[in-house]
Amino acid sequence: MEVLAVDRPPAPVPTPRRALAQMLRQAESLSLLLQHSAEQLLADYVRHQGDPFSTPSFHPPAPLGLPPPPRPPGGDAERLAGLAAAYAALPGLLGSVRAQQAQLNPGAAELLRGLEAGARQARGLAGHIEAVAAELGVALPGPWVPPDAHPPANAFGAKVWGYWVCRLHRDWARRAHEDLGLLARRYPL
Amino acid sequence: MEIFVAGEQDHQTTVSVPAHPAVISPQDPTLVIGSSLTAACTVNTDSHLSAEDLYWTLNGRRLPAESYKVLNATTLSVALAHLNGSKQQSGDNLVCHSRDGGILAGSCLYVGLPPEKPVNITCWSKNMKDLTCKWAPGTEGETYLHTNYTLKYKLRWYGRDNTCQEYHTAGPYSCHIPKDLALFTPYEIWVEASNRLGVAVSDVVMLDVLDVVTTDPPADVHVSRVGDLEDQLSVRWTSPPALKDFLFQAKYQIQYRVEDSSEWKVVDDVGNQTSCRLAGLRPGTVYFVQVRCNPFGIYGSKKSGIWSDWSNPTAASTPRSERIPGVCDPKSGEQNSTLRRELKQFFGWVKKHAYGCSNLSIKLYDQWRVWLQKSHKTRNQVLPSDKL
Numbered sequence: 001m002e003v004l005a006v007d008r009p010p011a012p013v014p015t016p017r018r019a020l021a022q023m024l025r026q027a028e029s030l031s032l033l034l035q036h037s038a039e040q041l042l043a044d045y046v047r048h049q050g051d052p053f054s055t056p057s058f059h060p061p062a063p064l065g066l067p068p069p070p071r072p073p074g075g076d077a078e079r080l081a082g083l084a085a086a087y088a089a090l091p092g093l094l095g096s097v098r099a100q101q102a103q104l105n106p107g108a109a110e111l112l113r114g115l116e117a118g119a120r121q122a123r124g125l126a127g128h129i130e131a132v133a134a135e136l137g138v139a140l141p142g143p144w145v146p147p148d149a150h151p152p153a154n155a156f157g158a159k160v161w162g163y164w165v166c167r168l169h170r171d172w173a174r175r176a177h178e179d180l181g182l183l184a185r186r187y188p189l
Numbered sequence: 190m191e192i193f194v195a196g197e198q199d200h201q202t203t204v205s206v207p208a209h210p211a212v213i214s215p216q217d218p219t220l221v222i223g224s225s226l227t228a229a230c231t232v233n234t235d236s237h238l239s240a241e242d243l244y245w246t247l248n249g250r251r252l253p254a255e256s257y258k259v260l261n262a263t264t265l266s267v268a269l270a271h272l273n274g275s276k277q278q279s280g281d282n283l284v285c286h287s288r289d290g291g292i293l294a295g296s297c298l299y300v301g302l303p304p305e306k307p308v309n310i311t312c313w314s315k316n317m318k319d320l321t322c323k324w325a326p327g328t329e330g331e332t333y334l335h336t337n338y339t340l341k342y343k344l345r346w347y348g349r350d351n352t353c354q355e356y357h358t359a360g361p362y363s364c365h366i367p368k369d370l371a372l373f374t375p376y377e378i379w380v381e382a383s384n385r386l387g388v389a390v391s392d393v394v395m396l397d398v399l400d401v402v403t404t405d406p407p408a409d410v411h412v413s414r415v416g417d418l419e420d421q422l423s424v425r426w427t428s429p430p431a432l433k434d435f436l437f438q439a440k441y442q443i444q445y446r447v448e449d450s451s452e453w454k455v456v457d458d459v460g461n462q463t464s465c466r467l468a469g470l471r472p473g474t475v476y477f478v479q480v481r482c483n484p485f486g487i488y489g490s491k492k493s494g495i496w497s498d499w500s501n502p503t504a505a506s507t508p509r510s511e512r513i514p515g516v517c518d519p520k521s522g523e524q525n526s527t528l529r530r531e532l533k534q535f536f537g538w539v540k541k542h543a544y545g546c547s548n549l550s551i552k553l554y555d556q557w558r559v560w561l562q563k564s565h566k567t568r569n570q571v572l573p574s575d576k577l
Contacts, residue, residue, distance in 0.1 A: 049279055050276055
């Protein structure tokens, strides 16, 4: 009896496209988590500041020194650039709001934890967005530089500033989930 | 100066507005409940608004026009009387609006009461390693303002004031000192309460850490049956290991309950043994048992220590003797003799200690056993007509 040797085919190497698809899936999942927690954070924030912050018609003038809200979407590169710019700024801004709220609402442990978690999740999403952009060969803008800082004039000003940061955090989380979902569908597993 | 206007769909729009369209004075005032306040809103001359274009809200509710006064072309004041305590810790929102509802400026009002001195400071040390203290805020109602509590301590005759760092470890008004505590030397401990309206300091409590020692619950609590005895369970445990190297006299307490009851019975006179027998229990019943320890007399301290937490509940069931229907099955001789011996001891004790029970004796138990056997034989007699 003759024993024949069999050549086994080599194990499949993950293609760059597969790696990108996995990255996008993870980023999309994180953005969904971030969206839910950003919505909750804004609700907690306005509750702790008191009326009129929690009234539906509340719309104070936007303070200076904040990144712009999401604009109408363009191509993939524009979407990623917008997300990258927002998530370069949001972690630091949420951290500043946390510091202000520690003075204004020192007993609001859940709110303070929510702001810390928001900053942490935003930092995580920033990393994902950079990785996806690198994989797609998209050049990202430089880090966001805030205009001349105008610290809030008083407690009410600090409350308004924090409101806008939390609102931007929510709006950008919604946009991130949309954009990353779109990209994930374009590059399926 | 330019700002970006949110919500524009097609293109970025910039609008020139003043950095602060209006200013409210005073900014972020602090007031005692019941005070009055007059605030003024002055619009920036660049904003093209006048005093007549303004109105006020407090926490989102419009204030009546009767309380307004036009001070000059660009300034409108509002008078607030008999202020209630602030609705939220971050301050009440007093806002100056333009006629169309736009927010021009805001100021947060902090209305409340100064703190009262904290009371009822109690402390305990876990195994002499740390000290945890708790207190009550001393205000029956609220202060309406965030009140900060700082626990301070120092050695009685020397040393500087120290400040406790780890708060809320045993409830909202508590602090934990984790290390570097002296023994055999009294500490002075007090709590300072402060808010925007003032400071209050508690009375000073003096204690030696050795006088307030508690420990872990007893370990390895085992509950088991005592042979076939239906009304007894044996409980055994080991003394808490953390204090085994220190001179102390432990005392223990046991509590037990039946499975479907929330009422615990406490056995208080366990002393310093590490075992105990529970008697008078219901046969065929599941019992939950817990044990706790008081490490009094550490290093000769005269004070009673502090009871530990209860051990986790341990369950066991008392036996129930199996009776086969129609068959008289008296207890085995060995079991009878154990019970009888115990009963004899019990009646001896009763005679000695319980007045008015002198008629009880082991003879009465023997008579009862005889009566029991006779009545079983009669009940289980099989009549000829019952056989088929």
